[in-house]
Amino acid sequence: MHPxxxxxxxxxxxxxxxxxxxxxxxxxxxxxxxxAYCLVDLVRAKSARGAPKIVWAIIILLVSAPIGAILYLFLxxxxxxxxxxRAPGPVPAPPQPARAPSGALAPGSALAPGSALAAGSALAPxxxxxPETTAGAGAAPRQPAVTTRALTKDYGGAGLFDVGLxxxxxxxxxxxxLNGAGKTTLLSLLAGTRHPTRxxxxxxxxxxxxxxxxxxxxFDGWLTVFEVVDLAGxxxxxxxxxxAVAAALRTAGLADSAGRRVAGLSRGMIQRLxxxxxxxxxxxxxxxxxxxxxxxxxxxxxxxxxxxxxRGRRTVIFSSHILADVQRVADRVGILRDGRLLYQxxxxxxxxxYLRPSWLVRLAxxxxxxxxxxxxxxxxxxxxxxxxxxxxxxxxxxxxxxxxIPAVIASCGARQVSxxxxxxxxxxxFLALTGAEPLASARAGTGAGAGTQASLIGVP
Amino acid sequence: xxxxxxxxxxxxMNLWRLEWLRLTRTPRALTLGAVFVxxxxxxxxxxxxxxxxxxxxxxxxxxxxxxxxxxxxxSSYASEISSIGLIVVVVLAAGALSFDSHHxxxxxxxxxxxxxxxxxxxxxxxxxxxxxxAYTAGMLAAWGQxxxxxxxxxxxxxxxxxxxxxxxxxxxxxxxALAASIVRSTLATAGISLAVxxxxxxxxxxxxxxxxxxxTLASAPASLVSGAHQLSHYGPAFAVTAVAIAAALLIATxxxxxxxx
Numbered sequence: 168m169h170p171x172x173x174x175x176x177x178x179x180x181x182x183x184x185x186x187x188x189x190x191x192x193x194x195x196x197x198x199x200x201x202x203a204y205c206l207v208d209l210v211r212a213k214s215a216r217g218a219p220k221i222v223w224a225i226i227i228l229l230v231s232a233p234i235g236a237i238l239y240l241f242l243x244x245x246x247x248x249x250x251x252x253r254a255p256g257p258v259p260a261p262p263q264p265a266r267a268p269s270g271a272l273a274p275g276s277a278l279a280p281g282s283a284l285a286a287g288s289a290l291a292p293x294x295x296x297x298p299e300t301t302a303g304a305g306a307a308p309r310q311p312a313v314t315t316r317a318l319t320k321d322y323g324g325a326g327l328f329d330v331g332l333x334x335x336x337x338x339x340x341x342x343x344x345l346n347g348a349g350k351t352t353l354l355s356l357l358a359g360t361r362h363p364t365r366x367x368x369x370x371x372x373x374x375x376x377x378x379x380x381x382x383x384x385x386f387d388g389w390l391t392v393f394e395v396v397d398l399a400g401x402x403x404x405x406x407x408x409x410x411a412v413a414a415a416l417r418t419a420g421l422a423d424s425a426g427r428r429v430a431g432l433s434r435g436m437i438q439r440l441x442x443x444x445x446x447x448x449x450x451x452x453x454x455x456x457x458x459x460x461x462x463x464x465x466x467x468x469x470x471x472x473x474x475x476x477x478r479g480r481r482t483v484i485f486s487s488h489i490l491a492d493v494q495r496v497a498d499r500v501g502i503l504r505d506g507r508l509l510y511q512x513x514x515x516x517x518x519x520x521y522l523r524p525s526w527l528v529r530l531a532x533x534x535x536x537x538x539x540x541x542x543x544x545x546x547x548x549x550x551x552x553x554x555x556x557x558x559x560x561x562x563x564x565x566x567x568x569x570x571x572i573p574a575v576i577a578s579c580g581a582r583q584v585s586x587x588x589x590x591x592x593x594x595x596x597f598l599a600l601t602g603a604e605p606l607a608s609a610r611a612g613t614g615a616g617a618g619t620q621a622s623l624i625g626v627p
Numbered sequence: 628x629x630x631x632x633x634x635x636x637x638x639x640m641n642l643w644r645l646e647w648l649r650l651t652r653t654p655r656a657l658t659l660g661a662v663f664v665x666x667x668x669x670x671x672x673x674x675x676x677x678x679x680x681x682x683x684x685x686x687x688x689x690x691x692x693x694x695x696x697x698x699x700x701x702s703s704y705a706s707e708i709s710s711i712g713l714i715v716v717v718v719l720a721a722g723a724l725s726f727d728s729h730h731x732x733x734x735x736x737x738x739x740x741x742x743x744x745x746x747x748x749x750x751x752x753x754x755x756x757x758x759x760x761a762y763t764a765g766m767l768a769a770w771g772q773x774x775x776x777x778x779x780x781x782x783x784x785x786x787x788x789x790x791x792x793x794x795x796x797x798x799x800x801x802x803x804a805l806a807a808s809i810v811r812s813t814l815a816t817a818g819i820s821l822a823v824x825x826x827x828x829x830x831x832x833x834x835x836x837x838x839x840x841x842x843t844l845a846s847a848p849a850s851l852v853s854g855a856h857q858l859s860h861y862g863p864a865f866a867v868t869a870v871a872i873a874a875a876l877l878i879a880t881x882x883x884x885x886x887x888x
Contacts (some may be wrong), residue, residue, distance in 0.1 A: 197661065201657075201661055216824075241657065244654065248785060355887075360734060360887065360888045362887060377738070379738040380783040383731045384731065384734075385730070386641065386735065387732070388654040389649070389653055394648070397639065398640040398641070398642075399735070401640050401641050402642075402741075441731075444735065444773070622632050
């Protein structure tokens, strides 16, 4: 006889006494509850992982309980497939500014509602897109926010070598280079997530005022957007409160997504979320690794606008292999190749230095007389008719072309529509610097180029 | 609208709440509770009706088992949990502690936390507390079932067994934290932890050290309920386990701090 209170079970087959069945009832309830939970969860979910919802329903119901339900919880549950009901709602839009911002981007630029740029930034459209030519060259020197000396991270021949970075306070510094050039390594060393083999990093800002946004931000998918930024804020600025979170979300264009689960966000929104997390502590130094890599053209323009708007208020170092992005927002640029810093200085100066002495001249009438006259000049090396109204003029130097072209056009009595330097962008400068040697004749024209270039463009 | 603004403006997150949400918004808490309570309810019944069960599945083959005792009901739960429950705890802890397995997440946390202990402590403590709670819930279920089906076990033995099992699971979480500081991936973390924890009882076959090993605590409930040992018998194991937990967490903190991402 068992010492249990209900005595032995009946011996025929599996006939348990009714009292024993009562004892097993909690097990049964637990299993049924788990199956029911999984089924309800499956019904509420937009989709399931790994298999269609109907397949998971069959697995939950038919595979030996509760194994089917446990399989679903671990393998099939789509955590981002529904709206979070516990998360705070959308962050309210900020009060409208008293005056209409002249710097708002043009209609059609697809700004996210509630974003800082949509709400109004102090940027003029062009100022956001054109680097300040005076910021690095002519303006008074600013205190360095970041200085590195002989910074080296040696991964057995690869890595970063003897980098001497100088980032002025309040500047937007663009790090450019091919894949594997060392951009991410340099940013990691600045962020403190990697340790240098040798060399030093000196910052004038406190470590807790440095914010980092990696190229592929990752967050726990079951958190809401608000919670992620709130967590970031609680770590770097505990006293900032929810207002700072809301402001960061608005700036990043995520005000309407505050209650959404991270798992349901697109890659572009994750990148915005990374930026919001970086901004919530109001950092003095912002390190952005490829901040536009996952964004569509509209999102890219908005992100670049945000970065440009920070100029003067905080120091930004951002890496990119999209040279046009760097040219648009960075007032200073550093070019890395094979772990070495090839160039560092004002973006405009770099472009001017490697500017090829070549112009595209568009005329309002016959091009042949002008082309013939240009060919006869001693300072031209090549004159080529590109189309019915455009000729390309190559000169021996920038200075010679800038003086000579307007003079020849005027002497021919031709009407000029435009005259712009051919390939006068960061890409050509980058290629010249990292690939081919810059033209000696181009160097001869440096200096005058920056000042007189504007006079060549759009001369009537 | 006012409520919405107030809700949105309320700052609530911190690293401890993060761990609470990790438990409650993912299947972690549910899995832990379900596994431990399930076996707590099932094992005493299996002990009580093992003769009938074997007769049913054995096609007439008769196997005679001695009458089940209350200690058997508890020990069968402790035995089952020391393998399946341990695996569940380690896998869940590895998921929380191996935050370096995702570069973006590691960057987010490491560049914001003041120090590594600030990151590690909530994860280890909440995991250990959740495991201990689940173990306790399972033990209570086993206690109730055993009382109902077999007979009431000694209350003191059950409570002491709960303490031993909970401390052992805390040790398992600390070992997982240490493993997470050695390797990065969640799978490798869980694998190393389980290898250490499942092989540790092998060392217990050496009599000289058997009473000192943390794994002794995993099997302690059976001896405590049957009256074979008193809680004081496990004093050395408690001491070694406490030191091992502290050492594992300290080493994990130092290793994680030195690690580059």
